Amino acid sequence: MIWASYEEAIKKIRSVIGTRIKGNESNEISEIHILANSERNPKQIVRDVESVLAAQFGIEIDHKIVSVVQLEQQEDEESPSPNFPLKRAQIRPKLISISLHTNKMMAEVKVELSMGDETYEGIASGTSTTYNRLRLFVDATINALSGSLMEKLFFATEDVMITRLGKYQVAQVIICLITPLGEQNLVGCALVKNDEREAIVKATLDAVNRKLWFY
Template identity: 40%
Template sequence: MRGLPESKREPGVADYEKVICQIKDVLGARLVTAPDGSISEIHIMAGSNRNPKQIVRDVESALLIQLGITVDHKKISVVQVQGQELTGEVAEDKALYRSTCMPLRLVSLNLYTRGLEAEATVELEAGLSGTIYQGYACGPNTPERHLWLVADATLNAVEKYSCGIWNLALEDLVLVEVAHRRAALCVIVLVSREGYEYLAGVALVKGDDRQAAAQAVLRALNCRSCVYGSAG
């Protein structure tokens, strides 16, 4: 007996951008969508080694082959940047880092507990495109691990936002007392093709330890990727 056919998820903005970012010489991509969810504009930052028309054709082909989506080439714009001072993978990594330098805002976070396990979900919004990036983390259901799970879920969302050029890990996370206020302090390690570096961030607790933990992660990345925590 045949089962019911599986429902196929419609591709979202993040799916389009991920496909486009895989194309040779593409350093970054941002989409603008119409109210009905269709693509109205595709903005691409690329290196100067290839003809822009070829990049546009590659974008059309990649979206058609991987997502089954046909896009009018008139909706695609390409801006090219010079990068002669950098070569090879390092040039690609640094240019993509610059192109993804746009704000991220903490939209929501949730922590679910099921018996021995807990799961944290975090949503970050890209300020210019409005794209939502969801992060997840699961682990032991203990009070001490809950903050770590929220921080790990935040890092997972940032990794998705970076199109996979960063690998992020939480090195430490503690609650501290400073100026008679409680604060979340974290240290993370960021690994890319350039190497690795340690970053630290702190956020005051304003009633919710978990939100402070997520904001501390975003502030640790503030100088590196121009992200910021939610207001409030």
């Protein structure tokens, strides 16, 4: 793996849990994705990445190619949430499009998200039952998010449903987040306005946004 030695060096930086480097056709670094805990300011982590690559490998990078995803600490842990005064604004995934294609008993869902200037597409397929189609929208959203994260961050869909609260319909999602720090169930919800599919995707993003911080 061409970037393995670089990734190993970056993983030794304090607060870094995992990293993934992507290159372009010229074998130059085009993207560096960092998964970190919330112990340090993401801006400091980016500076450390620049310093490590320059000192150990003689490589100068633009700090703009480094993205940091911070995993918020458990509520009972002493480490504070990452509420830092940042020049690089926190990024939240935004929904661009959703599509559903069915073929006999099978269904395929595509979800496209944007994060900053980047777009990510997630695809999920399975049997076309009413309940399983709901799960596919969650899975496709998770798969889209996985394009911007590291292999050390894993989501599993626990449950999804459309419920009624008074005169409103609400999409509810439970996701299990699995990292080297352990497992945690995340819950998200969104009002169903015109489209159940859109509400499920937004509920999934709501669950993720409660735990992860993107920079």
